[in-house]
Amino acid sequence: MSTQATTPFADGPAIGLICRNCQATYPLVAQHACWQCFGPLEVDYDADALARVTRESIEAGPDNMWRYAALLPAGIDPATRVTLDPGMTPLISADNLARALGMRKLWVKDDSANPTHSFKDRVVSVALTAAAQLGFERYACASTGNLANSVAAHAARAGKPSIVFIPHDLEPGKILTTAVYGGRLVAIEGSYDDVNRLCGELTETDEFESTAFVNVNVRPFYAEGSKTLGYEVAEQLGWRVPAQVVIPMASGELLTKVDKAFAELAEIGLVDDATCAVYGAQSSGCNPIATALRAGTDVITPVKPTGIAKSLNIGDPAAGPYAIDAVKRTGGWMADVDDDEIRAGIALLAETTGVFAETAGGVVVACLRKLLDEGRLDPEAETVIFNTGEGLKTLDAVSGGPTHQIKPSLRDARAAGLLG
Amino acid sequence: MSTQATTPFADGPAIGLICRNCQATYPLVAQHACWQCFGPLEVDYDADALARVTRESIEAGPDNMWRYAALLPAGIDPATRVTLDPGMTPLISADNLARALGMRKLWVKDDSANPTHSFKDRVVSVALTAAAQLGFERYACASTGNLANSVAAHAARAGKPSIVFIPHDLEPGKILTTAVYGGRLVAIEGSYDDVNRLCGELTETDEFESTAFVNVNVRPFYAEGSKTLGYEVAEQLGWRVPAQVVIPMASGELLTKVDKAFAELAEIGLVDDATCAVYGAQSSGCNPIATALRAGTDVITPVKPTGIAKSLNIGDPAAGPYAIDAVKRTGGWMADVDDDEIRAGIALLAETTGVFAETAGGVVVACLRKLLDEGRLDPEAETVIFNTGEGLKTLDAVSGGPTHQIKPSLRDARAAGLLG
Numbered sequence: 001m002s003t004q005a006t007t008p009f010a011d012g013p014a015i016g017l018i019c020r021n022c023q024a025t026y027p028l029v030a031q032h033a034c035w036q037c038f039g040p041l042e043v044d045y046d047a048d049a050l051a052r053v054t055r056e057s058i059e060a061g062p063d064n065m066w067r068y069a070a071l072l073p074a075g076i077d078p079a080t081r082v083t084l085d086p087g088m089t090p091l092i093s094a095d096n097l098a099r100a101l102g103m104r105k106l107w108v109k110d111d112s113a114n115p116t117h118s119f120k121d122r123v124v125s126v127a128l129t130a131a132a133q134l135g136f137e138r139y140a141c142a143s144t145g146n147l148a149n150s151v152a153a154h155a156a157r158a159g160k161p162s163i164v165f166i167p168h169d170l171e172p173g174k175i176l177t178t179a180v181y182g183g184r185l186v187a188i189e190g191s192y193d194d195v196n197r198l199c200g201e202l203t204e205t206d207e208f209e210s211t212a213f214v215n216v217n218v219r220p221f222y223a224e225g226s227k228t229l230g231y232e233v234a235e236q237l238g239w240r241v242p243a244q245v246v247i248p249m250a251s252g253e254l255l256t257k258v259d260k261a262f263a264e265l266a267e268i269g270l271v272d273d274a275t276c277a278v279y280g281a282q283s284s285g286c287n288p289i290a291t292a293l294r295a296g297t298d299v300i301t302p303v304k305p306t307g308i309a310k311s312l313n314i315g316d317p318a319a320g321p322y323a324i325d326a327v328k329r330t331g332g333w334m335a336d337v338d339d340d341e342i343r344a345g346i347a348l349l350a351e352t353t354g355v356f357a358e359t360a361g362g363v364v365v366a367c368l369r370k371l372l373d374e375g376r377l378d379p380e381a382e383t384v385i386f387n388t389g390e391g392l393k394t395l396d397a398v399s400g401g402p403t404h405q406i407k408p409s410l411r412d413a414r415a416a417g418l419l420g
Numbered sequence: 421m422s423t424q425a426t427t428p429f430a431d432g433p434a435i436g437l438i439c440r441n442c443q444a445t446y447p448l449v450a451q452h453a454c455w456q457c458f459g460p461l462e463v464d465y466d467a468d469a470l471a472r473v474t475r476e477s478i479e480a481g482p483d484n485m486w487r488y489a490a491l492l493p494a495g496i497d498p499a500t501r502v503t504l505d506p507g508m509t510p511l512i513s514a515d516n517l518a519r520a521l522g523m524r525k526l527w528v529k530d531d532s533a534n535p536t537h538s539f540k541d542r543v544v545s546v547a548l549t550a551a552a553q554l555g556f557e558r559y560a561c562a563s564t565g566n567l568a569n570s571v572a573a574h575a576a577r578a579g580k581p582s583i584v585f586i587p588h589d590l591e592p593g594k595i596l597t598t599a600v601y602g603g604r605l606v607a608i609e610g611s612y613d614d615v616n617r618l619c620g621e622l623t624e625t626d627e628f629e630s631t632a633f634v635n636v637n638v639r640p641f642y643a644e645g646s647k648t649l650g651y652e653v654a655e656q657l658g659w660r661v662p663a664q665v666v667i668p669m670a671s672g673e674l675l676t677k678v679d680k681a682f683a684e685l686a687e688i689g690l691v692d693d694a695t696c697a698v699y700g701a702q703s704s705g706c707n708p709i710a711t712a713l714r715a716g717t718d719v720i721t722p723v724k725p726t727g728i729a730k731s732l733n734i735g736d737p738a739a740g741p742y743a744i745d746a747v748k749r750t751g752g753w754m755a756d757v758d759d760d761e762i763r764a765g766i767a768l769l770a771e772t773t774g775v776f777a778e779t780a781g782g783v784v785v786a787c788l789r790k791l792l793d794e795g796r797l798d799p800e801a802e803t804v805i806f807n808t809g810e811g812l813k814t815l816d817a818v819s820g821g822p823t824h825q826i827k828p829s830l831r832d833a834r835a836a837g838l839l840g
Contacts, residue, residue: 063483063508084774085510088483090505090535096576096577096579113533113535115510115533115774115775116774116776117537117812153770153774153775153776154774155774156516156770156771156772156773156774157516157773157774159516159772163838166822168822168825172815173812173815175820175821175822176815176818176819176820176821177776177811177812177815179820179821179822179823180766180767180770180771180776180811180818180820181770181771181774181776182767182770182771184823184824184838185821185822185823185824186822186823186824186825186826186833186836186838187821187822187824187825187826188825188826188827188828189825189826189827189828190827190828194828195828197828198828198829198830198833201830202830202833202838202839205830205839206840207838207839207840208839346600347600347602350573350576350600350601350602351576351600351601351602352576352579353576353577354504354535354536354572354573354574354575354576354577354601355535355573356536356573356597356600356601390812391597391600392537392593392597392810392812392813393812395592395593395596395597398596398600399596400595400596400599400600401595401596401599401605401607402586402588402595402599402605402606402607403599403604403605403606404604404605404606404607405588405606405607405608405609406606406607406608406609407608407609407610408608408609408610408614408615408617408618409618410618410621410622410625413606413618413622416606418583418604418606418622418627419622419625419627419628420627
């Protein structure tokens with residue numbers, strides 16, 4: 001597949017792939033690592049094409065992430081899109097939560113509102129649209145759960161076969177919610193990092209030649225989908241970026257792409273100023289990026305993940321060094337929180353905003369609190385936190401039930417203290 | 421509360437409440453039954469005010485259900501809204517599903533995309549906005565699960581206390597997802613109909629004088645929220661109504677309000693023609709409305725509900741006779757399906773559209789199939805089916821898991837047949 005010509009992407013602004021380390025360039029093919037230095041590739045754009053994008057052209061677009069198609073590597077022609085039309089999720093003014101934390105202005109960008117209820121629908125839509133253009137016939141991924149849901153659902157909508165690889169110990173909600181779409185679902189007796197390694201090997205086999213692994217062989221396209229979260233926050237704030245953002249980290253890629261999105265918007269003149277301190281949030285059970293930052297290095301020491309925030313449990317995070325760079329460059333910081341803090345974060349968010357987040361959202365709220373306590377984050381500066389997933393998928397992480405149980409009578413209601 | 425003046429609603433098009441049976445009129449107060457004949461009350465509008473609404477005024481509104489505020493009894497002033505801003509959920513072209521069923525054109529209106537992932541967010545937003553205007557200080561409901569989620573989440577966002585009443589045997593997903601918002605949650609040892617009866621009694625007590633039960637004492641306002649589902653379908657089709665709709669029935673009210681929405685749009689000239697055959701879908705475990713229709717009567721004989729479609733398990737459905745009237749008047753019909761058919765409906769919808777529905781959505785798909793098989797529904801006519809809830813809330817209803825389980829090695833992948 002990797003010898004395919006660039007023709008399929010002729011309408012869009014992408015002109016090639018470029019190595020994030022040595023800047024070697026490649027055509028727009030299914031390739032994720034540099035042949036010179038083994039660095040990760042990312043999409044390279046025609047700066048003039050990006051500069052032609054205006055607020056008006058975006059606002060005239062559909063009410064989903066494809067309004068930013070002219071800033072993405074694939075999908076500028078609606079007929080080519082392989083998508084559930086995610087995006088334009090709510091940016092919620094979290095006034096009660098701000099009060100509880102002593103902050104002046106706080107927003108929650110709630111990506112649980114996407115079709116399969118996580119931000120992964122964004123990256124999958126871009127990856128599979130590119131994959132279809134490149135001629136791939138089957139859709140695949142290595143996943144901690146949310147990505148599996150999204151790939152299987154996208155394949156079902158598109159009428160294509162899917163094969164999804166997950167660690168065998170995922171939350172039941174995430175397994176069932178993949179299985180229901182009817183594709184192949186392969187449980188791997190190992191960690192996510194083991195799953196990811198196996199998928200890398202499978203892409204090299206003849207049998208998987210026409211299979212697009214969204215986060216392996218078409219990863220450069222995939223990763224660009226995360227930019228839309230940043231674009232939306234800026235547009236929803238009236239075309240400006242917030243002073244601070246707090247973003248959950250698994251591979252670290254979401255954080256780097258939101259930072260990139262803000263910078264792009266400033267470069268093409270859609271926002272006046274891209275100054276935004278970027279903060280990263282991890283679970284203490286899998287905190288290799290935060291640990292490296294605190295140790296003053298950008299060399300990530302892989303860990304064996306533990307803890308309830310399974311969607312963030314990537315022990316060997318590919319974009320970790322770039323996340324550290326973005327955080328240091330923007331004056332942000334990182335924190336990590338344990339399982340009890342995560343549970344408390346889920347509850348605090350739900351009780352103050354009506355948003356029921358999965359464990360990754362609990363990580364973000366708890367890290368926000370910790371960063372405030374540590375004096376790292378300014379309570380007076382406008383802040384956006386990202387909820388990337390849905391509480392219904394990680395019910396095991398929360399407990400709770402009826403506060404009262406009674407028979408259906410006024411007498412019982414009175415005896416239970418419900419009538420004063 | 422019921423003696424409150426109508427002033428709070430002065431800006432909106434609602435002018436009073438009117439009895440659906442004897443047409444007696446009342447002011448806009450918290451009252452749901454007629455003092456003359458005990459018939460149900462509904463909201464009465466100023467026809468001139470409705471007629472001033474244009475396509476342009478709607479399209480200039482927010483991208484949620486409040487774009488139709490000028491057609492609703494409360495919330496025309498954004499500052500008065502008690503809401504999670506639901507609505508404008510996707511209308512999905514279900515081409516694979518249409519092919520599977522031999523239909524020409526089929527759409528899925530997917531209301532699982534609402535903030536708490538069911539259509540109940542619409543009715544709760546209207547009910548609580550009216551309730552706040554009427555001076556109520558606490559928010560409550562009798563619920564089969566989805567409504568509980570929505571009321572508790574709305575109260576959390578608004579910073580108000582909530583008290584929610586549910587049958588004790590609900591799906592764990594729906595109990596936890598209410599409990600997480602932190603309000604009072606009362607499990608009743610009985611059926612939904614028992615819960616509903618108790619809530620009716622509680623509204624008469626002094627201790628609940630300032631408590632708005634969204635589906636009891638402010639029910640006329642609540643019910644109007646369902647109209648927005650009909651408005652959206654028509655707008656999303658380019659301001660026309662489909663030839664056929666299939667709608668799940670619990671109380672039967674959703675069906676009557678979608679029918680009413682289409683008629684209103686025609687009356688005020690926003691669509692040319694409101695001709696739409698309305699079909700109702702029930703579970704065989706709770707089919708009193710479909711049974712009455714087939715028996716040629718509009719007298720509903722209450723049943724004791726059974727079966728997995730718990731969100732539809734209302735054995736004594738208040739709007740049943742009106743649902744039968746709408747179905748007969750429009751040339752539609754009703755069907756009911758058993759638990760195995762419901763499970764098959766969930767799977768068929770997921771595998772062909774990427775939409776994972778709760779049991780109520782499975783009921784609709786299975787009833788669509790049955791109505792086609794019976795020759796009641798025209799496969800050549802454009803049809804919209806309604807998915808009103810989220811599969812993640814009723815995981816117990818589906819089964820499924822990995823199709824393969826292997827160790828993380830190419831050798832194991834080959835042995836499992838994944839490499840050809």
